Amino acid sequence: MTTRRRGAELEQAILRAAADELRESGYAGMTMDRVAVRAGTNKNAIYRRWPHRAALGIAAYRHLSDAVMPNPDTGTLRGDALEMLRRANETWSSPHGAILRGLLAAAAEDPALLELMRERSGAATMDRAWLSMLERAVARDEAPPAAAHPRVATTPMMLLRAEYAMRGIPTVPDEVLVEIVDEVFLPLVRGRA
Amino acid sequence: MTTRRRGAELEQAILRAAADELRESGYAGMTMDRVAVRAGTNKNAIYRRWPHRAALGIAAYRHLSDAVMPNPDTGTLRGDALEMLRRANETWSSPHGAILRGLLAAAAEDPALLELMRERSGAATMDRAWLSMLERAVARDEAPPAAAHPRVATTPMMLLRAEYAMRGIPTVPDEVLVEIVDEVFLPLVRGRA
């Protein structure tokens, strides 16, 4: 060991270690002791920076992903919607998503943590993408103007999320995604004439 | 000490004690030791019957509620749907619902437990109620026949559940319920012509 790490350098090392633990063992298996050992430091250094395990978990989760969700543009509303759902399904069904779900479960009791989670999971960005997708469809005359409504925009993702919550979940089958689009989303858009 | 309790009698006592603990402290605060003491017995008697805390929690939760969800019949689809959502919202936002959410969070990792939860929380009954509601609307010519589809029937409750998951949650405001019905459910039904 050349020099003793301090400040930002040590902080990054801790976050990296915590993120690795998240990846390997999920949030439930992320132990403060193990994170400390893995980062080559001790729990003191951690607790000086984050008040609880949950706070560290959330901070480390951010380290895991800056997964962006670019706007797909397939030319049809149906194609765009399916693409969005499929990408989301991939993300959420990866180990990645399992971690996020573990964190969510742990944060469920604490509104402050939930708030943090929402900020960092990019849900707002996603909602905007859906809305602009709808607006493009309106511009193409593929949907009535009233279809570009926030509640409509958020519905498919909400259904997908609920689907995860209902099942034990590794992945939602593709048929379900198609059904959400064809049996709910498109009729809904059509019905808002 | 009159006689030593055995079998079903003791089992009931344990379940009652566990249910009381759930009511007072939620699932997170339900300790095996406390349940044992409260039931006037010891942990052995519990572990002979249920393999983990989670199993006991689920069994005890059932003891808490046999809340039935009768079919409302207000004469209009909109009225029925709103009534269903409002009742569900009441149930879920009560202390009762908090316990259920705690259990769900704990069971989130374990598919077997999730299955148990789903069985016992009456979700299937609820889905049937929504479907028969839609069928009545079709019979009244208030909705196109294609509207009586399982995916349509489950959509409003899924949206409500997702709403709970997103917010920290005490109660979902009534406006949201109205919005789910007016901006999503009814347009969706209409759009399935």
Add this chain to the structure above:
DNA sequence: CCGAATACGGTACGGCCAGTACCTTATAGG
């Protein structure tokens, strides 16, 4: 260049709780 602050490393706890082991004692059923 030196002496504090300051932050890190090491280690050892306290406390809580799940689950287990083991033995004693009552009860039911043959």
Add this chain to the structure above:
DNA sequence: CCTATAAGGTACTGGCCGTACCGTATTCGG
């Protein structure tokens, strides 16, 4: 009455969060 079965009692392991204490390296102000 006698034995298998199940309850009571109690103690213990093991994991983990969070904290306390203390020695030690590094930085920074003077």
